Amino acid sequence: MALDRWIALILLGICLAYGYAAWFTMDSSLAPFMRRNPIWPSTFPKVLSVLGIITALIILLGLEKGEAKEGEIDYRRLGDYHIGQALTLLALMVAYALCLRPLGFLFSTTAFLIVGSYILGERKWLMMVPIALVATLIVWYLVQQVLGIYMRPLPGFFGG
Incomplete structure:
Protein backbone atom coordinates (compact mmCIF):
# COMPACT_ATOMS: atom_id res chain seq x y z
CA MET A 1 0.00 0.00 0.00
CA ALA A 2 1.30 3.48 -0.90
CA LEU A 3 2.37 5.99 1.72
CA ASP A 4 -0.59 8.27 1.07
CA ARG A 5 -2.98 5.42 1.80
CA TRP A 6 -1.21 4.55 5.05
CA ILE A 7 -1.48 8.18 6.12
CA ALA A 8 -5.16 8.19 5.09
CA LEU A 9 -5.73 5.03 7.16
CA ILE A 10 -4.17 6.67 10.22
CA LEU A 11 -6.21 9.84 9.67
CA LEU A 12 -9.35 7.73 9.27
CA GLY A 13 -8.74 6.23 12.70
CA ILE A 14 -8.18 9.67 14.22
CA CYS A 15 -11.32 11.05 12.55
CA LEU A 16 -13.37 8.09 13.74
CA ALA A 17 -12.22 8.61 17.33
CA TYR A 18 -12.79 12.37 17.05
CA GLY A 19 -16.21 11.75 15.53
CA TYR A 20 -17.16 9.35 18.30
CA ALA A 21 -16.19 11.97 20.88
CA ALA A 22 -18.11 14.68 19.01
CA TRP A 23 -21.28 12.66 18.44
CA PHE A 24 -21.56 10.74 21.70
CA THR A 25 -19.56 12.32 24.53
CA MET A 26 -19.53 16.11 23.98
CA ASP A 27 -23.27 16.66 24.14
CA SER A 28 -23.93 14.74 27.34
CA SER A 29 -22.60 17.54 29.55
CA LEU A 30 -24.65 20.33 27.95
CA ALA A 31 -26.88 22.44 30.15
CA PRO A 32 -30.61 21.85 29.57
CA PHE A 33 -31.18 25.31 28.07
CA MET A 34 -28.40 24.74 25.51
CA ARG A 35 -30.00 21.54 24.21
CA ARG A 36 -32.63 23.62 22.41
CA ASN A 37 -30.07 25.66 20.46
CA PRO A 38 -29.77 24.91 16.74
CA ILE A 39 -25.97 24.98 16.92
CA TRP A 40 -24.20 23.26 19.78
CA PRO A 41 -20.52 23.40 20.75
CA SER A 42 -20.13 20.00 19.09
CA THR A 43 -21.52 21.08 15.70
CA PHE A 44 -18.18 22.06 14.17
CA PRO A 45 -16.36 18.95 15.47
CA LYS A 46 -19.15 16.80 14.00
CA VAL A 47 -18.78 18.46 10.59
CA LEU A 48 -14.99 18.16 10.76
CA SER A 49 -15.12 14.48 11.64
CA VAL A 50 -17.53 13.66 8.81
CA LEU A 51 -15.47 15.62 6.26
CA GLY A 52 -12.27 13.97 7.52
CA ILE A 53 -13.80 10.48 7.25
CA ILE A 54 -15.05 11.18 3.72
CA THR A 55 -11.67 12.54 2.62
CA ALA A 56 -9.76 9.63 4.15
CA LEU A 57 -12.09 7.12 2.49
CA ILE A 58 -11.67 8.84 -0.89
CA ILE A 59 -7.89 8.51 -0.56
CA LEU A 60 -8.07 4.93 0.74
CA LEU A 61 -10.30 3.83 -2.12
CA GLY A 62 -8.10 5.62 -4.66
CA LEU A 63 -10.91 7.74 -6.05
CA GLU A 64 -8.71 10.83 -6.23
CA LYS A 65 -6.16 9.15 -8.48
CA GLY A 66 -6.02 10.46 -12.01
CA GLU A 67 -3.90 9.46 -14.97
CA ALA A 68 -0.86 11.50 -13.90
CA LYS A 69 1.53 9.73 -11.53
CA GLU A 70 4.10 12.50 -11.17
CA GLY A 71 2.61 14.02 -8.00
CA GLU A 72 2.76 10.86 -5.89
CA ILE A 73 4.88 10.66 -2.77
CA ASP A 74 7.75 8.25 -3.16
CA TYR A 75 8.42 6.76 0.26
CA ARG A 76 11.87 5.62 -0.86
CA ARG A 77 12.88 9.27 -1.34
CA LEU A 78 11.53 10.81 1.86
CA GLY A 79 14.83 12.62 2.36
CA ASP A 80 14.12 14.71 -0.73
CA TYR A 81 11.04 16.24 0.88
Whole structure:
Protein backbone atom coordinates (compact mmCIF):
# COMPACT_ATOMS: atom_id res chain seq x y z
CA MET A 1 0.00 0.00 0.00
CA ALA A 2 1.30 3.48 -0.90
CA LEU A 3 2.37 5.99 1.72
CA ASP A 4 -0.59 8.27 1.07
CA ARG A 5 -2.98 5.42 1.80
CA TRP A 6 -1.21 4.55 5.05
CA ILE A 7 -1.48 8.18 6.12
CA ALA A 8 -5.16 8.19 5.09
CA LEU A 9 -5.73 5.03 7.16
CA ILE A 10 -4.17 6.67 10.22
CA LEU A 11 -6.21 9.84 9.67
CA LEU A 12 -9.35 7.73 9.27
CA GLY A 13 -8.74 6.23 12.70
CA ILE A 14 -8.18 9.67 14.22
CA CYS A 15 -11.32 11.05 12.55
CA LEU A 16 -13.37 8.09 13.74
CA ALA A 17 -12.22 8.61 17.33
CA TYR A 18 -12.79 12.37 17.05
CA GLY A 19 -16.21 11.75 15.53
CA TYR A 20 -17.16 9.35 18.30
CA ALA A 21 -16.19 11.97 20.88
CA ALA A 22 -18.11 14.68 19.01
CA TRP A 23 -21.28 12.66 18.44
CA PHE A 24 -21.56 10.74 21.70
CA THR A 25 -19.56 12.32 24.53
CA MET A 26 -19.53 16.11 23.98
CA ASP A 27 -23.27 16.66 24.14
CA SER A 28 -23.93 14.74 27.34
CA SER A 29 -22.60 17.54 29.55
CA LEU A 30 -24.65 20.33 27.95
CA ALA A 31 -26.88 22.44 30.15
CA PRO A 32 -30.61 21.85 29.57
CA PHE A 33 -31.18 25.31 28.07
CA MET A 34 -28.40 24.74 25.51
CA ARG A 35 -30.00 21.54 24.21
CA ARG A 36 -32.63 23.62 22.41
CA ASN A 37 -30.07 25.66 20.46
CA PRO A 38 -29.77 24.91 16.74
CA ILE A 39 -25.97 24.98 16.92
CA TRP A 40 -24.20 23.26 19.78
CA PRO A 41 -20.52 23.40 20.75
CA SER A 42 -20.13 20.00 19.09
CA THR A 43 -21.52 21.08 15.70
CA PHE A 44 -18.18 22.06 14.17
CA PRO A 45 -16.36 18.95 15.47
CA LYS A 46 -19.15 16.80 14.00
CA VAL A 47 -18.78 18.46 10.59
CA LEU A 48 -14.99 18.16 10.76
CA SER A 49 -15.12 14.48 11.64
CA VAL A 50 -17.53 13.66 8.81
CA LEU A 51 -15.47 15.62 6.26
CA GLY A 52 -12.27 13.97 7.52
CA ILE A 53 -13.80 10.48 7.25
CA ILE A 54 -15.05 11.18 3.72
CA THR A 55 -11.67 12.54 2.62
CA ALA A 56 -9.76 9.63 4.15
CA LEU A 57 -12.09 7.12 2.49
CA ILE A 58 -11.67 8.84 -0.89
CA ILE A 59 -7.89 8.51 -0.56
CA LEU A 60 -8.07 4.93 0.74
CA LEU A 61 -10.30 3.83 -2.12
CA GLY A 62 -8.10 5.62 -4.66
CA LEU A 63 -10.91 7.74 -6.05
CA GLU A 64 -8.71 10.83 -6.23
CA LYS A 65 -6.16 9.15 -8.48
CA GLY A 66 -6.02 10.46 -12.01
CA GLU A 67 -3.90 9.46 -14.97
CA ALA A 68 -0.86 11.50 -13.90
CA LYS A 69 1.53 9.73 -11.53
CA GLU A 70 4.10 12.50 -11.17
CA GLY A 71 2.61 14.02 -8.00
CA GLU A 72 2.76 10.86 -5.89
CA ILE A 73 4.88 10.66 -2.77
CA ASP A 74 7.75 8.25 -3.16
CA TYR A 75 8.42 6.76 0.26
CA ARG A 76 11.87 5.62 -0.86
CA ARG A 77 12.88 9.27 -1.34
CA LEU A 78 11.53 10.81 1.86
CA GLY A 79 14.83 12.62 2.36
CA ASP A 80 14.12 14.71 -0.73
CA TYR A 81 11.04 16.24 0.88
CA HIS A 82 10.99 18.97 3.52
CA ILE A 83 10.61 16.61 6.48
CA GLY A 84 12.56 18.91 8.80
CA GLN A 85 10.27 21.79 7.97
CA ALA A 86 7.17 19.68 8.64
CA LEU A 87 8.52 18.34 11.95
CA THR A 88 9.51 21.85 13.03
CA LEU A 89 5.99 23.07 12.30
CA LEU A 90 4.55 20.19 14.33
CA ALA A 91 6.85 21.08 17.23
CA LEU A 92 5.77 24.72 16.88
CA MET A 93 2.12 23.66 17.08
CA VAL A 94 2.79 21.75 20.29
CA ALA A 95 4.68 24.73 21.73
CA TYR A 96 1.78 27.01 20.75
CA ALA A 97 -0.71 24.78 22.53
CA LEU A 98 1.45 24.71 25.66
CA CYS A 99 2.05 28.49 25.65
CA LEU A 100 -1.53 29.52 24.92
CA ARG A 101 -2.73 29.66 28.51
CA PRO A 102 0.35 31.01 30.33
CA LEU A 103 1.33 33.59 27.68
CA GLY A 104 -2.14 34.58 26.51
CA PHE A 105 -3.85 34.31 23.15
CA LEU A 106 -2.56 37.51 21.56
CA PHE A 107 1.15 36.91 22.14
CA SER A 108 1.06 33.15 21.52
CA THR A 109 -0.92 33.37 18.29
CA THR A 110 1.07 36.28 16.90
CA ALA A 111 4.35 34.51 17.68
CA PHE A 112 3.04 31.26 16.19
CA LEU A 113 2.04 32.96 12.94
CA ILE A 114 5.32 34.87 12.62
CA VAL A 115 7.57 31.90 13.42
CA GLY A 116 5.44 29.55 11.31
CA SER A 117 5.66 31.79 8.27
CA TYR A 118 9.41 32.15 8.83
CA ILE A 119 9.78 28.35 8.90
CA LEU A 120 7.81 28.11 5.66
CA GLY A 121 10.23 30.52 3.98
CA GLU A 122 8.75 34.00 4.30
CA ARG A 123 11.48 36.58 5.01
CA LYS A 124 9.59 39.87 4.60
CA TRP A 125 9.29 40.99 8.22
CA LEU A 126 7.39 44.13 7.27
CA MET A 127 4.65 41.90 5.86
CA MET A 128 4.77 39.06 8.39
CA VAL A 129 4.40 41.07 11.57
CA PRO A 130 1.44 43.29 10.61
CA ILE A 131 -0.44 40.41 8.97
CA ALA A 132 0.08 38.21 12.02
CA LEU A 133 -1.04 41.00 14.36
CA VAL A 134 -4.14 41.85 12.34
CA ALA A 135 -5.13 38.19 11.91
CA THR A 136 -4.67 37.54 15.63
CA LEU A 137 -6.70 40.57 16.64
CA ILE A 138 -9.51 39.71 14.22
CA VAL A 139 -9.74 36.11 15.47
CA TRP A 140 -9.60 37.26 19.10
CA TYR A 141 -12.33 39.85 18.49
CA LEU A 142 -14.57 37.34 16.73
CA VAL A 143 -14.20 34.70 19.42
CA GLN A 144 -14.30 37.06 22.39
CA GLN A 145 -16.87 39.65 21.35
CA VAL A 146 -18.99 38.02 18.66
CA LEU A 147 -19.16 34.45 19.99
CA GLY A 148 -18.84 35.48 23.63
CA ILE A 149 -16.18 32.89 24.48
CA TYR A 150 -13.61 34.22 26.92
CA MET A 151 -10.01 33.79 25.84
CA ARG A 152 -7.23 35.14 28.00
CA PRO A 153 -5.73 37.83 25.75
CA LEU A 154 -2.70 38.64 27.90
CA PRO A 155 -0.29 36.58 29.98
CA GLY A 156 -1.35 35.68 33.49
CA PHE A 157 1.32 37.85 35.11
CA PHE A 158 -0.21 40.94 33.40
CA GLY A 159 -3.55 40.09 34.95
CA GLY A 160 -5.00 38.80 31.65
